Amino acid sequence: MINTITKEEALKRLKRIEGQIKGIQKMVDQERYCIDIINQITAVHNALDSVALKVMKRHIETCVSDAIKSTDGKAKIAELMDTVEHFIK
Amino acid sequence: MINTITKEEALKRLKRIEGQIKGIQKMVDQERYCIDIINQITAVHNALDSVALKVMKRHIETCVSDAIKSTDGKAKIAELMDTVEHFIK
Amino acid sequence: MINTITKEEALKRLKRIEGQIKGIQKMVDQERYCIDIINQITAVHNALDSVALKVMKRHIETCVSDAIKSTDGKAKIAELMDTVEHFIK
Amino acid sequence: MINTITKEEALKRLKRIEGQIKGIQKMVDQERYCIDIINQITAVHNALDSVALKVMKRHIETCVSDAIKSTDGKAKIAELMDTVEHFIK
Numbered sequence: 001m002i003n004t005i006t007k008e009e010a011l012k013r014l015k016r017i018e019g020q021i022k023g024i025q026k027m028v029d030q031e032r033y034c035i036d037i038i039n040q041i042t043a044v045h046n047a048l049d050s051v052a053l054k055v056m057k058r059h060i061e062t063c064v065s066d067a068i069k070s071t072d073g074k075a076k077i078a079e080l081m082d083t084v085e086h087f088i089k
Numbered sequence: 090m091i092n093t094i095t096k097e098e099a100l101k102r103l104k105r106i107e108g109q110i111k112g113i114q115k116m117v118d119q120e121r122y123c124i125d126i127i128n129q130i131t132a133v134h135n136a137l138d139s140v141a142l143k144v145m146k147r148h149i150e151t152c153v154s155d156a157i158k159s160t161d162g163k164a165k166i167a168e169l170m171d172t173v174e175h176f177i178k
Numbered sequence: 179m180i181n182t183i184t185k186e187e188a189l190k191r192l193k194r195i196e197g198q199i200k201g202i203q204k205m206v207d208q209e210r211y212c213i214d215i216i217n218q219i220t221a222v223h224n225a226l227d228s229v230a231l232k233v234m235k236r237h238i239e240t241c242v243s244d245a246i247k248s249t250d251g252k253a254k255i256a257e258l259m260d261t262v263e264h265f266i267k
Numbered sequence: 268m269i270n271t272i273t274k275e276e277a278l279k280r281l282k283r284i285e286g287q288i289k290g291i292q293k294m295v296d297q298e299r300y301c302i303d304i305i306n307q308i309t310a311v312h313n314a315l316d317s318v319a320l321k322v323m324k325r326h327i328e329t330c331v332s333d334a335i336k337s338t339d340g341k342a343k344i345a346e347l348m349d350t351v352e353h354f355i356k
Contacts (some may be wrong), residue, residue, distance in 0.1 A: 007117055016116045021110055025103045028096055034148035035172050041141045041175045045134065048203045051129040057259045060242075065251060073165035077243075081235045083124050087131045087229060088211060088266050089356050113216050138355060146348045149331075154340060156331045166332075170324045177316060177355050185295055192292045199288055209317035212326035213350050220354045223312065231309040240328055249292045261302050265279045265309045 013051050020044045051086060056080075071079045095147045102140050109133045133147075141176060184236045191229050198222050230265060234258075273325045280318050285313045319354060323347075 024040050060080065067076035113129050155170055156162035202218050238258065245254035292305050327347065334343035 007120065008118045011114060014110060014117065017112045018107060018114070021107045025100060025107070027105050028099045028103065028144075031096065034152065034170060036145050037144050038141050038148075038176060039136050041144075041255050042172075042240070045137060045176075048130050048134060048137075049263075052127050053259060053263055055126050055130075055204075056122050061125065061250075061252065061257070064238075065095060065246045065255075066232045072091060072239075073243060074239065077131075077235060077238050080238070081231060082130075083127050084234070084262065085193060085227075085231055086146075087127060087134075105322060126345070132293070138352075142348060142352055146344060149327075149344050150339075150341065153327075154344075155333045157335045161328075162332060162344070163328065166327050170320060173323070173351065174299055174316075183300065188295045192288060192295065196288045196292070198283060199285045202331060203278060203285070206277045206281065206322075209274065209286075212322050212330065215322050216319050216326075216350050216354060219315050219322075220350075222353075223315060226312060226315075228301060228306050230305050233301050233304050233308075234305060237305075241301065255345060261305050265305060265312075267351075 003058065003062075008053055010051050013047060017044055017047050017051070018045065020051060056084075092151075094149065095143055099140050099143060102136060106133055106136050106140070109136065145173075179238075181236065184232055188229050188232060191225060195222055195225050195229070198225065234262075270282060270329075272326065273321055277318050277321060283313055284314050287314065311316070323351075 020040065020043065023039060024044070027037050027040060042061035064073060064076045065082055109129065109132065113126060114135070116126050116129060147170065153162060153165045156165035200216065202215060202222070205215050205218060221248065242251060242254045242258055245251035287307065287310065291304060291311070294304050294307060331340060331343045333349055334340035
């Protein structure tokens with residue numbers, strides 16, 4: 001479960017990402033240089049990775065850890081690995 | 090240079106991505122299941138890739154092609170490859 | 179710690195990857211079509227991802243799980259997340 | 268088409284990658300720490316990316332450029348973009 005610090009941090013970053021997406025829309029609308037547009041998309045990519053990694057870390061520290069303590073956690077670990085696999089493709 | 094079709098298509102996709110980002114903000118705010126949040130981020134990732142690839146294709150068809158026709162295009166190709174390298178990391 | 183099944187499976191896959199790398203060397207040496215070479219590199223990429231994900235899963239099921247059970251596992255989780263971050267870049 | 272410099276460079280890097288793969292096999296066989304194995308896989312990943320980017324650059328400088336000069340190059344650009352898309356997934 002997301003805690004207060006991760007939540008505030010994630011929301012702040014997602015707000016910034018929303019602003020970056022709007023910025024890219026403006027760049028496309030103004031027919032700015034393609035390379036600059038792609039570099040901006042790369043920046044959003046990296047910003048999204050950061051959010052995903054923070055949420056994933058928090059998930060392992062809470063849900064996955066709880067499952068490991070109460071049972072062996074195998075189902076939660078399998079679910080996590082499916083998500084990581086999906087994420088890296 | 091982005092042409093009218095690529096532009097409209099890219100703007101439509103970027104609007105949808107903006108909506109997805111707002112959806113993720115809501116998921117974080119409502120403390121939804123971490124795995125669902127990460128999977129949504131993966132979806133935005135893939136959507137951004139699509140936009141970047143479309144812009145890149147258009148860039149090669151226009152700017153890079155023009156440079157190749159008028160000179161050897163080496164500078165434009167080097168710039169493109171730097172962008173691809175940056176993008177895949 | 180890697181167990182017998184993961185180990186045999188990983189070694190089998192790594193042997194196949196070694197063969198694929200040798201195949202790419204031959205393709206380069208024979209000056210085969212660039213696109214075919216890149217597609218072969220993509221195939222090795224995906225094969226390596228599979229091995230890394232299997233090892234990572236096993237690591238969470240053993241080392242990380244043990245650390246979570248005996249303490250809170252925070253150090254092991256932080257180490258894992260650094261590795262994931264490094265891996266996806 | 269791969270030229271002599273790209274070819275020698277690529278072959279040298281692929282030889283090094285083959286050595287790294289053999290090193291990972293040894294690590295797995297010796298049941299070394301999972302995190303170290305994954306980090307080695309990440310290193311091979313990055314080395315493969317470098318080879319792919321070099322081959323791709325060379326491909327654009329030769330085959331794609333020739334196609335752009337003689338016709339519009341649209342088929343070669345489409346083929347290139349499919350390869351990039353496949354590569355980044």
